[in-house]
Amino acid sequence: MSVLLAAMVVLAAGCQRAEPGAGPAERSSASVQPAGRSPLLGAGDLGSGWREDDSRSGSPPWPWEQDTCPTYRSGDYPAKSHRRAAVQRYYRPSDGSSPAHHVVETYEPGWAERSLDDVRLVLLRCASYRVHGSQVSFEIVDPRYLGGNGMLVRGRIDHGAVPSTVTHFVVLRRGDTVSTISLPDSGSRAAVDAVAAKAVARLG
DSSP states (O other): OOHHHHHHHTOGGGTSOOOTTOOGGGOBOSSOOOSSSOSSOOGGGGOTTEEEEOOOOSOOOOTTOOTTSTTOOGGGOGGGGGEEEEEEEEEEETTOOOOEEEEEEEESTTHHHHHHHHHHHHHHHTSEEEETTEEEEEEEEEEEHHHHTEEEEEEEEEOSSSOOEEEEEEEEEETTEEEEEEEEOOSOHHHHHHHHHHHHHHTO
């Protein structure tokens, strides 16, 4: 199951590529992030009632891997092989509902922009497909989100008899850094915009 799909169906715990022995402090790739303010959102940035979840470990895979999509071929997306560093954080709401997730990746010069091209290609090839009896779909809500700094994507899983699962994905680029946030649908676009603006500020 892909990381994206995991975020949407709250099964991410079984879908991460954990590194043996890696703890919360080691949740990055082999390259070290520059010292200073963390590029990852704090729990308070998501609003009240959120807490950071330290139960995950291992280096985060590329957020847009879609191994459950029949037309997905990993080799068609070269940018992920040019990451220099990546860190992630999970967040849990106090009411026990769906979690949020944030990944920040640093790329070799020129490859961050190309990674967004890879995201667009994934969303084109895997716009809609069936998995485990449900229909998964993605829609680019705003291709020039926040004045062209990124894109806003809506993911949806239609389960049939039960309510659909909706997740918003915020993708932001600043220089050689790409920030990807998955947020469960709260029914408020303003809430998504507020979190995205805080993520932009953390990118400097």
